[in-house]
Amino acid sequence: MTQQIAPEQQAPTVVAAADVRRAERTDRVVGIVQRQGALAVLLVVVLIASATWPNFRSADNAGTILMAAAPPMLIALGMTFVIITGGIDLSVGSLYVLGGVVSAYASQWGLLPAFFAPLAVCGAIGVANGLLIAYTRMAPFIVTLAALLGARGLMRAFSSEGSNTYLVESDAFRTFGTGSFLGIGYQVWLVGALVAIGMVALARTRFGRAVYAVGGSEDAASLMGVAVRRTKIWVYVLSGLLAGLAGAINAAKLGSGVTVLGTGMELDAIAAVVIGGTLLTGGAGTIAGTVAGVLLLGVIQNMINQVGNVQSSYQQVISGAFLAVVVVAQTYLVKLRRVT
Numbered sequence: 001m002t003q004q005i006a007p008e009q010q011a012p013t014v015v016a017a018a019d020v021r022r023a024e025r026t027d028r029v030v031g032i033v034q035r036q037g038a039l040a041v042l043l044v045v046v047l048i049a050s051a052t053w054p055n056f057r058s059a060d061n062a063g064t065i066l067m068a069a070a071p072p073m074l075i076a077l078g079m080t081f082v083i084i085t086g087g088i089d090l091s092v093g094s095l096y097v098l099g100g101v102v103s104a105y106a107s108q109w110g111l112l113p114a115f116f117a118p119l120a121v122c123g124a125i126g127v128a129n130g131l132l133i134a135y136t137r138m139a140p141f142i143v144t145l146a147a148l149l150g151a152r153g154l155m156r157a158f159s160s161e162g163s164n165t166y167l168v169e170s171d172a173f174r175t176f177g178t179g180s181f182l183g184i185g186y187q188v189w190l191v192g193a194l195v196a197i198g199m200v201a202l203a204r205t206r207f208g209r210a211v212y213a214v215g216g217s218e219d220a221a222s223l224m225g226v227a228v229r230r231t232k233i234w235v236y237v238l239s240g241l242l243a244g245l246a247g248a249i250n251a252a253k254l255g256s257g258v259t260v261l262g263t264g265m266e267l268d269a270i271a272a273v274v275i276g277g278t279l280l281t282g283g284a285g286t287i288a289g290t291v292a293g294v295l296l297l298g299v300i301q302n303m304i305n306q307v308g309n310v311q312s313s314y315q316q317v318i319s320g321a322f323l324a325v326v327v328v329a330q331t332y333l334v335k336l337r338r339v340t
Contacts, residue, residue, distance in 0.1 A: 038276045038292040045299055053306040061302065063184060067253070069298040070187045071096070071246035072268060073291065076276075077198050078239035079269045080290045084202075085214045085235050086282025087140040090266050091129065091147035092243040095122040097262035098155040099247025103173075104166040104257030105158070111172040114252070118244035125151055126240020130233030144236075148266070155259060162259040168251060177252025187249045194242075199287040211235060215282030271320075272297055 050057040075092050082089045099118035106117035125147055132143045156162055168174050176186050202208040210231045213221035222228050251257050276293030278285025 038289055038296055042292050042296045042299065045296065045303070049299065049303050049306070053303075056302065056306055059183065063180075063188075065295070065298050065302050066188045067185045068301070069294050070185070070191045071250045072265070072272065072298070073191050073195065073294045074242045074246040074249075075265060075269045076272045076290050076294050077195060077287065078235075078242035079266075079273050080198075080276075080278055080285055080287055081202070081211055081235040082140075082239050083215075083270070083273055083278050083280060084211050084282055084285045085232060086218075087133065087232065087235065088144065088270070089129070089236060089239045090141065090144040091125065091151055092239060092269055093262040093265035093267075094148045094151035094155065095125060095240055095243035095262075096247040096250070096265055097259065098122060098151045098158075099244035100251040100254075100261065101155050101159055101166060101247075101257035101259060102244075103248035103251045104168050107166075107168045107170040107173045107251075109170075111170050111176070114168070114170055114173045115245070115248055118248045119241055122151075122240045122244025122247070123237055124240075126237040127233065129240065130236035133236065134229040134232040159257070159259050165259065166257045168255045168257075173252050174255055177249065177255070187253065190249070195287060195291060202287055207231070207234070212283060215284070217283075268297065 055061055075096060079089060079092065099122050102121050103114045103118045107114035129140075129143055129147050132138055133140050159165070168177070179186050181189060202211065210221070210226045213224060213226045214228050214231050218228050221231075247262075250261070272293035273285070273290050274280060274293070275296060276286070276289030276291070278289060
C-alpha cells in the first residue's frame with residue numbers, strides 16, 4: 001500500500017528546494033561578477049573613451065596600447081600563477097630591469113643570446129625564490145623582497161652603478177622590438193601566444209589544477225597527492241622567467257638596456273592581477289581576468305594621454321582607487337558566497 005504524504009509535510013521540502021536553487025543562482029552570479037567584472041569595466045571604459053576622443057578608436061592608437069601593455073602583461077601573467085597559490089613576488093620589477101640590461105649586453109652575440117641570457121639569469125633567481133619559500137617555509141613577502149634588493153644590486157653592479165647603458169647591437173633583435181606583422185608588433189604576437197599557453201596550462205593541465213589546489217589549501221592539496229613544494233617552486237621560476245623576458249622585449253623596443261626602469265612595476269602587476277579577479281588569499285583567478293586588468297590600466301593611461309593636460313602620475317591614483325574598490329568588492333563577494 002502506497003503511503004500518502006500530507007500537504008503540510010510537502011511544503012517544507014518544496015521551500016528548502018527553492019532556497020537551494022536560489023542560493024545556487026546567487027553563487028553563480030557572484031562568481032561571474034568576480035571573474036568577469038574587470039572585462040565589463042574595460043568594455044565600458046573603452047566605449048566612453050571611443051565616444052569622447054576620436055583618436056582613441058584609431059588602429060594606430062590600439063597598436064600603441066597593445067605595445068605598451070606587452071611587458072606588463074608578461075609580468076602579470078607570471079604573477080597570476082604566484083598569487084593563485086597564495087604567494088606574492090615582489091622581485092619582478094627588479095628582474096624586469098635586470099633582464100633588460102642583460103639582454104642588451106648579450107645582444108652583441110646575436111638574437112638568441114639576447115633572449116636566453118636574461119631567461120637564464122632571472123630564471124635562476126626565480127629558482128632561488130621558489131626553493132627558499134618551498135623548503136624553509138619563509139614568507140614569500142620576505143624572500144621576494146630580498147630578491148628585489150639583490151636583483152637591483154646585481155643590475156647596478158653589472159652596469160657600473162647605472163653609468164653604463166648597453167646598446168642593442170643585434171639588428172635582428174632590434175627588428176623584433178620595432179617591427180610588426182599585419183600591423184601588430186612582433187612583441188604583441190609573442191605575448192599573445194604566451195598568454196594563450198598560460199590559459200591552457202592553468203585551466204587544462206595537471207599543473208594548473210595543482211596551482212589552484214595549493215592556493216585553496218596546502219594541507220588538503222598534500223592529502224590529495226599534489227606536489228606542493230614542486231608547484232611552489234615552478235610558479236616562482238615561471239614568474240622570474242617571464243619578468244626577464246619582459247625586460248628583454250622592452251630592451252629590443254628601446255634599443256638599449258635602460259637602468260632606471262622597473263621601480264614599482266611589481267605593484268602594478270599585483271594591481272592588474274587583483275583587478276582581474278584573482279584573490280590575494282589564493283585559490284581563485286583566471287588569466288583572462290588578468291589580461292582584462294592589464295588592458296584596463298593601459299587604457300586608463302592612454303585616456304590620460306588623450307586629455308593632454310593631466311599628469312600621467314594620476315594613473316597611479318586611479319589604479320590605487322581601482323585596487324581598493326576591487327579588494328573591498330572581492331571581500332564582500334567571498335562573504336556572500338560563503339553565506340549562500
